[in-house]
Amino acid sequence: MMEPHEVHLRGCVFVCLGGAFATLAAAGAIAFFVARGETRHTAPTGFLGDPERGRALVSAYGCPSCHAFGSGAASGMVGPPLNNIGARSYLAGRFPNIPGVMKQWIEHPRELKPGTAMPDLGVSGRDADDIAAYLGTLR
């Protein structure tokens, strides 16, 4: 036979530990989502620009007219899809995919690779930095 206070204690062990676990799990989940949200807003290593601004610029310059981004209404079939461009090793089959080169490619594709079908859109240096940072987040 158990003493009444012993039953009480055992109940508390279940309830209190369960509560603690639930709290920890909730905190973890919140931290995970906050962190995931934050990685979207900060530029990946090596990029100088602001990816949020870059995302808006991509629509304004009309990039989705030729490139698929994996979301949104327009999904271009003219150039390669860019939905995981941040994880690819080479650009245009020829240039290492590092921040400086990505910026140059966005600014002056036809100087970098004469004869490419990709147009010079008159992208300014700052805009190119931001777009490159956004593309770097697409993994």
Added chain:
Amino acid sequence: MFIVFAAVAVAWSLLVMLGRRRAIVVGSFVAVAAAAASIAIDVRAIHLARNAPRSGISIRIIPRGDWWQLEYERDGVSFVTANELHVPAGTAVSLSWSGLPPPSIGGAVCVPRPDDRCTLVAGGADEATFVRLWPLMWRHLPVVAEPPPRFEQWLRNEAMPARSSDSALFVSAGCAYCHVVRGAATSASIVAPDLTHFAARRTIAATSLPNRRGFLDGWVVHSRALKRGSAMPDNRLDPAVLRGVIAYLESLR
């Protein structure tokens, strides 16, 4: 206005059938108020149409699939353009149309005339709306209502043939099979918009995209990704030819 009136009439007859006395009284008031408002708007439009200065311009609007053909005429001078209805603000323009219900343009009612035309005095309109209940039709045409001096400038420019003469790539790439560029490339058919002063337009793809290079490239090469059901075929041009065609289009001011 007619649509509002019809809706009120339907609601009122429903109330009569249901036999709610108070509702009938209220409904009658609403119907009378709507009719009065509609008459007031029409009277104002008629007054405007009578008294506004004449511009002497007649425009014919022809819907062609998913784009618009616009035929301008004044004093025997006429030209064809597309997709953007330019009108001089505050002056009377004679509009006609084929295969469409009468348009309502930025609150300005087009006052009907016996010869299947109407007189329009647009203020700051940015869209012409063609609405019909049966068979159902609901279409928008962008309107650019400008001060008369600016409009005259636009009109003089549009009436001229294309300034750029470098149309060889445009023709050899096949664009001229469907598109007319006055003075450079003439096609027999009217399956696609006239591009004589293309670069002066604000939108492309029958008004659905801004007229900027990034959009234009994608549109010229593969239009269906940008607009479902687009009649323009894929153009897998050599990149050098593509750049030439885009540069030519951008020169058509």
